[in-house]
Amino acid sequence: MNINHHLSDELLLDYASGNLSEGWSLVVATHMAMCPSCRRRLAAMEGAAGALLEKVDATDVPVDSWERMKQRLEGIRIEEVKQTPAAAPSGATVFPEPLRSYVGADLSTVKWQALGLGAYHLRIPTDDPTTQVRLLRIPAGKPVPEHTHVGRELTLVLAGSFRDGSDLFGRGDIEEADDDLLHTPKASPGEDCICLAVTEAPLKFSSWIVRLIQPILKI
């Protein structure tokens, strides 16, 4: 696999430090499942965190801390941690973990919803109210449908490819966009483009009328 578009340092740092919410983390971790180079960068960041941990001042140590730890160990039976290999999906190689746990193994069973103009999407439910995650399927050779988003957007290609300006994004490539970036991605001819996309959740309006009609309008 030849990945040319990677995660930014600031996004990786948020993930390494445990400060990236579920929606963003899902896309970041799915990219890393396909990208040894970003995994090495993540490992270097965790190494930096380890070096900082060594320097932390040890204050306020309870005198009986070790005694209590020792007592606790006596109550522990070591459960053999067996690495159970994940169930091998037969021929389904599009969705790596952790994405597969969210959408299932098989691309052919995805329950797509039409967006118009031959494009489809699938909303992926998470426990993270701050983001909206979905799979997109863009027909070969067609532009990505008009979509408004507030703030950051991350798009990870899982199949096919798309071109945005002079950049080509294929399987494993990730595009990080801010709301000030004007982009007009277009799927390459030959194969439908399947992407995993996360955006900031649409603003929640405080007016009760808007809240009432929001589900109807599906905004």
Next chain:
Amino acid sequence: MTQTKNQTLSNDEMAGLLKAIASDRSVDAFEAVFRFYSPRVRSFMAMKTGDRQIAEELMQETMVSVWNKAGQFDPERGNVSAWIFTIARNIRIDFYRRRRPAFDPQDPVFVNDDIPSAEMEFERVQDAALLRDAMATLPPDQLDVLKRAFFDDVSHSTIATDLGLPLGTVKSRIRLAFEKLRSALEGRR
């Protein structure tokens, strides 16, 4: 064994202790690891929670996890402090009931690193001594951003708000810091 509290053991010595924990269930080896890391992990937990008792409990959970998982530590792949940091980080994430999806190296769709392991030795991305030296050369403003991210448990955009800095400034400090650390690690080649 009580003298080890403030004395930094080399990474190889620490890795040897983990091996003794994994293969012999050696309480003595574990005590040495505990004496060095537990005060640091407790302080790490206290920075975010601000509560001594919770910090003590989360530290104990972290160290129990070290005892249980010592056999999973792979000295070829990383250093002990980084490994213990990731355990502490994950326990802190669980404490705040957040979800953090992660990749699974056992997954058949997972793409393995094709760098041969012989070459990998020269590119150990977590070389403890190199990282320690490189961290010491970081300018204070860059080091401060990394500490805030790892210890205060806040995102880079929150750091920008806290410091009253434009987001772009914080991003460039992060990029400069990691460029420096990476070139220090690669300088070994």
